[in-house]
Amino acid sequence: MSIANNTTGLQSPPSGDGSAILQAIKANQPAPVALVEIPAFTPFFDDVVAKYMEVLTAIGGDVYLVNSNEEIIEKIKLQFPGAGRIVSFCAEFAGIAEEKTPGSSAHSYENVDVFIMKPALAVAENSAVWITDNDVPVRVLPFIAQSVVAIIRRQDIVATMHHAYDKIADVDYGFATFIAGPSKTADIEQSLVLGAHGPKTMTVFIQQ
Amino acid sequence: MSDNANNTTTHAALSKKFNADEPRVDWHDETLWFVRSKRDKAANALPEWEELRETASQIKNNVLSNMSGYLQQFEEKARQNGMVIHWAPDAKAHNEIVLSILKRHGVDRMVKSKSMLTEECHLNQYLQQNGVEVIDTDLGERIVQMRQEPPSHIVLPAIHLKKQDVSDTFHEHLHTEKGNNDPQFLTNAARLHLREKFLTRKAALTGVNFAIAETGEFVVCTNEGNADMGAHLADVHIACMGFEKIIPQRKHLGVFLRLLARSATGQPVTTYSSHFKKPRQGQEVHIVIVDNGRSTQLGRKDFRNSLKCIRCAACFNTCPVYRRSGGHSYHTAIAGPIGSILAPNLDIKQYADLPFASTLCGSCSNVCPVKIDIHDQLYKWRQVIGKQGYAGKAKAISMQGMAFTLAHPSMYKVAGKAGRWFLRNTPFLLNNKLNPWYHQREMPASPKESFADWYKKNRQPNNE
Numbered sequence: 203m204s205i206a207n208n209t210t211g212l213q214s215p216p217s218g219d220g221s222a223i224l225q226a227i228k229a230n231q232p233a234p235v236a237l238v239e240i241p242a243f244t245p246f247f248d249d250v251v252a253k254y255m256e257v258l259t260a261i262g263g264d265v266y267l268v269n270s271n272e273e274i275i276e277k278i279k280l281q282f283p284g285a286g287r288i289v290s291f292c293a294e295f296a297g298i299a300e301e302k303t304p305g306s307s308a309h310s311y312e313n314v315d316v317f318i319m320k321p322a323l324a325v326a327e328n329s330a331v332w333i334t335d336n337d338v339p340v341r342v343l344p345f346i347a348q349s350v351v352a353i354i355r356r357q358d359i360v361a362t363m364h365h366a367y368d369k370i371a372d373v374d375y376g377f378a379t380f381i382a383g384p385s386k387t388a389d390i391e392q393s394l395v396l397g398a399h400g401p402k403t404m405t406v407f408i409q410q
Numbered sequence: 411m412s413d414n415a416n417n418t419t420t421h422a423a424l425s426k427k428f429n430a431d432e433p434r435v436d437w438h439d440e441t442l443w444f445v446r447s448k449r450d451k452a453a454n455a456l457p458e459w460e461e462l463r464e465t466a467s468q469i470k471n472n473v474l475s476n477m478s479g480y481l482q483q484f485e486e487k488a489r490q491n492g493m494v495i496h497w498a499p500d501a502k503a504h505n506e507i508v509l510s511i512l513k514r515h516g517v518d519r520m521v522k523s524k525s526m527l528t529e530e531c532h533l534n535q536y537l538q539q540n541g542v543e544v545i546d547t548d549l550g551e552r553i554v555q556m557r558q559e560p561p562s563h564i565v566l567p568a569i570h571l572k573k574q575d576v577s578d579t580f581h582e583h584l585h586t587e588k589g590n591n592d593p594q595f596l597t598n599a600a601r602l603h604l605r606e607k608f609l610t611r612k613a614a615l616t617g618v619n620f621a622i623a624e625t626g627e628f629v630v631c632t633n634e635g636n637a638d639m640g641a642h643l644a645d646v647h648i649a650c651m652g653f654e655k656i657i658p659q660r661k662h663l664g665v666f667l668r669l670l671a672r673s674a675t676g677q678p679v680t681t682y683s684s685h686f687k688k689p690r691q692g693q694e695v696h697i698v699i700v701d702n703g704r705s706t707q708l709g710r711k712d713f714r715n716s717l718k719c720i721r722c723a724a725c726f727n728t729c730p731v732y733r734r735s736g737g738h739s740y741h742t743a744i745a746g747p748i749g750s751i752l753a754p755n756l757d758i759k760q761y762a763d764l765p766f767a768s769t770l771c772g773s774c775s776n777v778c779p780v781k782i783d784i785h786d787q788l789y790k791w792r793q794v795i796g797k798q799g800y801a802g803k804a805k806a807i808s809m810q811g812m813a814f815t816l817a818h819p820s821m822y823k824v825a826g827k828a829g830r831w832f833l834r835n836t837p838f839l840l841n842n843k844l845n846p847w848y849h850q851r852e853m854p855a856s857p858k859e860s861f862a863d864w865y866k867k868n869r870q871p872n873n874e
């Protein structure tokens with residue numbers, strides 16, 4: 203930087219304040235340009251449930267339409283017969299899962315086989331589900347588990363990311379994430395492999 | 411990690427090296443073209459694609475014009491959220507800040523997810539020299555780290571390697587079965603190897619895709635989940651960002667997240683789009699905001715648009731020169747068309763050759779999700795470089811190199827194939843007045859003339 207500055211920061215970096223940098227930026231930024239509104243895009247499909255299911259299947263997830271918790275529990279038992287450790291923060295799965303309360307250390311979940319969660323929002327165009335640490339108080343759980351199961355309500359599926367952000371624009375949280383399918387990589391010769399560092403499978407149940 | 415910014419190397423010389431293995435270059439070219447095609451498919455599926463790009467571009471124009479205001483707002487909000495903000499004027503300061511945080515916590519081993527900024531700052535080398543072990547956790551980055559190579563692509567770091575190479579590397583470093591080239595097997599070996607690192611490291615460094623001024627949160631996008639595994643298991647999370655990552659409001663993520671993954675790999679969104687707003691209980695989160703030449707670039711009227719980049723790499727995948735010369739030939743952390751605009755800002759002499767490593771076909775500008783006028787900027791750099799007296803050599807060498815790169819493979823010499831190749835590789839060339847190679851010339855009509863022959867006849871730049 204060429205700005206002469208005898209008082210602050212350049213040679214005493216750690217945690218110095220930003221005034222010298224901000225000053226340089228301010229001096230160099232172009233004349234004000236107004237912020238545009240995001241246009242109200244019409245979704246390019248009509249049936250959000252069908253779209254959600256189509257996209258999740260295409261990116262390697264499993265998806266089922268269900269009518270009851272019993273049905274979900276049956277399917278989970280079938281899909282994960284040998285599962286050692288199943289964890290959930292939702293009371294209705296106490297029969298098959300350890301019901302957890304917040305507070306235990308992140309590392310204590312390293313051997314979780316299946317994590318069951320109930321996201322409050324899902325997005326049809328990319329099949330992502332949205333969770334915050336209000337619902338999942340152990341942030342690492344949806345990443346460290348070998349498999350994740352998400353239960354969403356049909357009416358909580360919105361069409362696009364714009365619709366999603368309309369709903370969550372003002373929500374407070376410490377951490378939140380969109381999760382779309384199992385973790386994946388194609389870093390070895392562009393061959394798609396499911397289960398990079400996070401879950402190897404993602405199963406979504408849509409409650410009618 | 412080896413120094414990838416060696417003064418004695420040029421794009422031309424390095425691409426010649428890359429071109430020594432012709433089948434591999436063809437494979438590289440085709441693989442990246444395949445990624446480009448996936449991008450096209452994803453983009454075409456959205457009727458509002460062009461309007462989305464335009465919106466993203468305009469939001470970024472607003473950001474450029476109020477950069478200092480948004481950054482101040484971000485700093486204030488992030489502090490309220492309990493994060494620690496640091497400002498780094500340059501790469502050296504950035505590296506020192508990171509080291510000082512680690513030292514304060516007595517940490518000498520760290521996991522790191524993908525951050526091109528830390529590549530730009532050569533953080534790994536610096537930390538290693540200061541006794542800190544850094545493990546890159548993105549699979550592609552871990553592979554190239556084991557091989558002591560820099561990433562060759564900002565989204566696909568190991569795209570220059572084949573599965574046999576990865577198998578050999580893992581056999582050497584992870585003792586996997588020799589000759590087992592199965593990507594599933596190799597990925598699983600890396601998963602087990604890196605899980606142990608995630609569980610035992612107390613500090614994690616991540617990059618930042620977007621920082622939200624309104625809320626003081628930042629967003630990190632990955633497919634592998636490695637940023638989250640690192641950050642949520644570590645006591646200390648350090649997030650490093652160039653200051654241009656700022657966007658005004660959370661709802662603007664709707665625009666950028668719709669564009670980013672579709673442009674990068676053709677996915678509708680990355681597997682994880684994680685929003686970090688407050689440290690978890692007992693955790694420290696540090697955000698290092700870096701200038702390193704960006705404020706200078708912001709002051710360059712002709713080049714400031716390069717700061718709108720969201721690092722999707724669509725311009726790499728579509729670039730005929732990148733596809734046939736490989737990322738390492740750019741001898742800078744960020745390769746490809748956008749890297750060739752960013753690098754001369756940092757050191758015009760060292761990177762004088764890069765703006766010439768382009769056909770100026772304009773395909774990059776056409777795919778860019780934030781509508782950066784990439785090929786215009788490359789052209790403008792050529793003029794600046796010319797005025798400052800670095801052009802002669804850089805241009806001569808680069809043009810030669812490109813002639814070699816684009817004309818060498820035998821397939822171009824086959825009559826009839828040339829036209830098809832030409833269309834595929836230089837789709838926007840025809841009416842491009844800026845192109846010194848093709849100025850006032852028609853596209854070669856005769857399929858009987860090979861590209862190499864045609865190129866030889868038409869190579870004289872005549873409009874600069």
Ligand code: SF4
Nearest residue numbers: 719720722723725778
């Ligand atoms: S310049 Fe545009 S196309 Fe290239 S990486 Fe940046 S955002 Fe993507």
